Amino acid sequence: MKARITILLADDEHLIRGALAALLRLEDDFDVVADVADGAEALRAAQQHSPTVCILDLEMPPTDGVDTAQRIVSSVDTRILMVTRHARPGVLRRTLSAGVSGFLPKSTPSEKLAQVVRDIAAGKRYVDPEIAASALSGSACPLSDRELDVLRESAQQTTLADAAAALHLAPGTVRNYVSSVLAKLHVSTRQEAVQRAWDEGWI
Template sequence: MIRVLVAEDMHIVRGALVALLHLEPDIKVVAQCANGNDIVPLALKSKPDIAVVDIDLPGKDGLTGAAELSELLPECRTLILTSMGLPGTLRRALAARVSGFLSKDLPAERLAEAVRGIAAGKRVLDGELALAAWDSEDCPLNDREVEVLRMVAAGCEPAEIAARMHLSTGTVRNWLTGIVQKLDARNRVDAIRIARQAGWL
């Protein structure tokens, strides 16, 4: 029996995913949540084989949850579901060591097939997203710059970012200036827009 955790913030969608998986005789949903902060604690408690995770969750996003899960419960593989088929997002997913990445636009039967494939040790990727990622530009920002821009996008001020990252406020401001320049953006808001459209955030 393949044990599955489902993380999806939209109640109707989560209910549909759980119902679809319950129809399969070899798959059992052992936990479900609506917030990215709950993924790791629930997984540590329920010990799923596969975590089916929406990429866009409140709290920690799905990719952050997947990366933490990979470190703390490496025997649990992750299948990311997304409605945002951006090439940069797929690259982030692969960097987070996920085992699968599928668009929510795919037929429902693909979900159970993907879960079985991942449980068997395979990687499952949406073909169109993989081709788009092949042709996409690399993110010009380093990991720390992406982290800073992600915090700005979440509404954090430079002083708060500095405290979290154990840096001076001046250093954070310098990084933000560099980020805006690297993305050829007009300002921070434009930098966030550019990074989101490319799937880098």
């Protein structure tokens, strides 16, 4: 008898999550052990169930699917399949470095999704060809890891002081990082820098 593949599904869009869970449950060798709405719930459910495969939405609160994937793979022996409506160019590099095993658009037919889940469960990796092509066409990120950390916090915090507190840095240090980012990206405001980094998939 073929071993069953246990699946955790995380997506903040309830209708999509419900439809996807229903489709996956039609497969004889799949068992959806949990479906949750955000990254924090996904981490808890992964630790509780130790699923074979976690299917995570890329754009998912409270941070994003990449951060959630990183937290899950650091604490649970599982494989991660990331799904998204729109793959921004630099996102693929971030997901692969976070330990993600597969990347698919949400428009993928259910038969293909099922096969990719099985492949990933067997230890293989899969990246949708169009997503891979988009990643290759994207521009290289000119920012350091610390500058990217500052931009991520800037996207979530109201003020630079709040971002500095979250990063355990002095406000002046954060201002220096922001100034460097603005110069590198040739933009004039922090908001423009955050938007550019988001559009490129760097954060």
